[in-house]
Amino acid sequence: xxxxxxxxxxxxxxxxxxxxGVFRMRVxxxxxxxxxxxxxxxxxxxxxxxxxxxRTWTQNIPFTDRMDYLAAMTGNFAYCITVEKxxxxxxxxxxxxxxxxxxxxxxxxxxxxxxxxxxxxxxxxQTPLFYMFREREKILDLFExxxxxxxxxNYMRIGGVAFDIPDEFLPQLQLLxxxxxxxxxEYDQLLVDNxxxxxxxxxxxxxxxEDAMNASLSGPMLRGSGVAWDVxxxxxxxxxxxxxxxxxxxxTGDCFDRFMVRMAEVRQSLSIIKQAMEQLPPGNHCAEVPxxxxxxxxxxxCRIESPKGELGYxxxxxxxxxxxxxxVRSPSLINLSALKEMVxxxxxxxxxxxxxxxxxxxxxxxx
Amino acid sequence: MATATRLLSGEDVxxxxxxVPGAVVETAEDWVTLAPEKLVEAARFLHDDRDTDGRxxxxxxxxxxxxxxxxxxxxxxxxxxxxxxxxxxxxxxEPEVSSVSGVWRGAHxxxxxxxxxxxxxxxxxxxxxxMFLWEGFPGHPLRKDFMGLPGGVSPGLKRxxxxxxxxxxxxxxxx
Numbered sequence: 001x002x003x004x005x006x007x008x009x010x011x012x013x014x015x016x017x018x019x020x021g022v023f024r025m026r027v028x029x030x031x032x033x034x035x036x037x038x039x040x041x042x043x044x045x046x047x048x049x050x051x052x053x054x055r056t057w058t059q060n061i062p063f064t065d066r067m068d069y070l071a072a073m074t075g076n077f078a079y080c081i082t083v084e085k086x087x088x089x090x091x092x093x094x095x096x097x098x099x100x101x102x103x104x105x106x107x108x109x110x111x112x113x114x115x116x117x118x119x120x121x122x123x124x125x126q127t128p129l130f131y132m133f134r135e136r137e138k139i140l141d142l143f144e145x146x147x148x149x150x151x152x153x154n155y156m157r158i159g160g161v162a163f164d165i166p167d168e169f170l171p172q173l174q175l176l177x178x179x180x181x182x183x184x185x186e187y188d189q190l191l192v193d194n195x196x197x198x199x200x201x202x203x204x205x206x207x208x209x210e211d212a213m214n215a216s217l218s219g220p221m222l223r224g225s226g227v228a229w230d231v232x233x234x235x236x237x238x239x240x241x242x243x244x245x246x247x248x249x250x251x252t253g254d255c256f257d258r259f260m261v262r263m264a265e266v267r268q269s270l271s272i273i274k275q276a277m278e279q280l281p282p283g284n285h286c287a288e289v290p291x292x293x294x295x296x297x298x299x300x301x302c303r304i305e306s307p308k309g310e311l312g313y314x315x316x317x318x319x320x321x322x323x324x325x326x327x328v329r330s331p332s333l334i335n336l337s338a339l340k341e342m343v344x345x346x347x348x349x350x351x352x353x354x355x356x357x358x359x360x361x362x363x364x365x366x367x
Numbered sequence: 368m369a370t371a372t373r374l375l376s377g378e379d380v381x382x383x384x385x386x387v388p389g390a391v392v393e394t395a396e397d398w399v400t401l402a403p404e405k406l407v408e409a410a411r412f413l414h415d416d417r418d419t420d421g422r423x424x425x426x427x428x429x430x431x432x433x434x435x436x437x438x439x440x441x442x443x444x445x446x447x448x449x450x451x452x453x454x455x456x457x458x459x460x461e462p463e464v465s466s467v468s469g470v471w472r473g474a475h476x477x478x479x480x481x482x483x484x485x486x487x488x489x490x491x492x493x494x495x496x497x498m499f500l501w502e503g504f505p506g507h508p509l510r511k512d513f514m515g516l517p518g519g520v521s522p523g524l525k526r527x528x529x530x531x532x533x534x535x536x537x538x539x540x541x542x
């Protein structure tokens with residue numbers, strides 16, 4: 001005979017390490033099973049879309065750092081490329097290559113962080129996370145060497161990048177690129193064959209390809225469900241059509257597949273960086289953009305593949321030095337669309353793992 | 368695969384939408400404006416139609432155009448690698464648009480966001496309530512006439528409604 005229990009409402013977060021920031025999940029429990037889940041967000045809402053309407057197009061670049069603060073480069077990249085398309089600005093070839101190198105470095109750093117915290121959520125307390133932090137640290141050193149900042153980089157400009165790379169950058173990058181594949185092989189041995197990780201993440205938080213597409217999921221979430229869609233291949237921006245790389249996909253769409261997609265993407269990113277280093281042309285690092293910069297009237301939606309998924313900017317210009325509308329299609333927020341379907345019917349412990357595998361960044365969820 | 372996504376022209380989308388009579392009210396170069404009462408029907412058609420295959424909703428955005436609100440839908444097909452833009456207008460005093468969250472699950476959170484920040488109501492939405500701001504927050508901040516909280520510590524916003532872009536025509540030290 002089953003025991004009848006009263007439904008119990010539990011708040012997970014907002015101050016809880018496994019929610020990766022100030023994110024709150026209000027779950028209704030029947031025993032240990034989740035029967036209903038609702039997310040409560042807005043704790044980090046800074047109203048950037050409104051603030052951006054009274055700053056000039058260039059002054060808005062620092063906001064894009066502070067949305068996804070674990071992937072500031074791709075935030076910069078998405079915004080600058082959108083404004084350039086809107087205003088019809090040509091970017092020098094060298095700047096395009098530098099952007100690719102930094103965006104891919106940022107992807108490795110963000111995926112290292114995502115996988116480290118994911119394994120942490122699965123119960124491998126801190127050790128893998130700190131290994132991942134070690135690799136991320138080296139990438140941040142390269143950022144610091146180039147633009148002086150480690151987290152909120154503000155490196156890209158409309159028309160190119162702010163600074164050219166210093167002389168010692170490429171040798172350092174070469175060392176890193178040579179070393180990282182071995183490191184990630186080591187993590188594969190340490191984690192992928194680990195019985196505990198497999199048991200904690202396999203067949204948990206499954207989402208089918210059809211549901212993932214219907215819920216507008218993107219990035220590793222979509223690819224983990226078996227849809228081979230990557231904006232870098234499907235809608236190449238910058239110089240991404242010149243590189244040879246693959247789109248790793250999962251099969252079942254569970255947490256483990258998303259983890260594996262991220263692990264495989266790190267290797268693809270390394271391959272892109274190697275190719276970009278070989279092809280890196282000399283020349284100017286930034287186009288001349290007029291001081292009194294005003295894009296023509298019009299609107300545009302442009303997207304890139306950020307570590308979290310499809311990061312798009314919908315910008316409207318009315319011909320003034322300020323954007324008329326500045327809307328961000330943030331992958332972190334939209335990847336949460338299917339959260340309820342994914343966690344209902346699971347235990348609390350599995351819901352934490354599922355949330356960890358989505359890889360949200362609350363700065364980007366709330367903006 | 369290495370070709371860019373094709374943006375369907377407004378005329379092309381209007382031709383596809385002939386199957387839903389009375390849906391298109393205005394055709395622009397890059398988008399079509401739909402009749403609000405036909406929105407869900409047209410969305411369902413574009414989602415199910417084999418040739419259009421609009422099964423992936425890139426994003427929903429709301430815009431305050433002073434006289435009316437505009438809700439913009441960016442829809443794409445991953446199989447055909449094309450994208451299209453739909454727009455719907457809502458009255459400025461009582462803005463209300465039908466929800467498409469029954470067609471695309473992904474519209475759910477974005478419609479809530481637009482309701483929260485712009486005050487456009489989405490009829491038929493399963494859980495329409497404030498998302499970023501708290502219940503009882505006065506006004507909707509992304510509206511152009513929102514000037515900060517009444518009695519708040521902030522001096523309010525500088526940019527007033529219906530600003531004339533020409534006033535910036537002189538010397539401006541930006542960038």
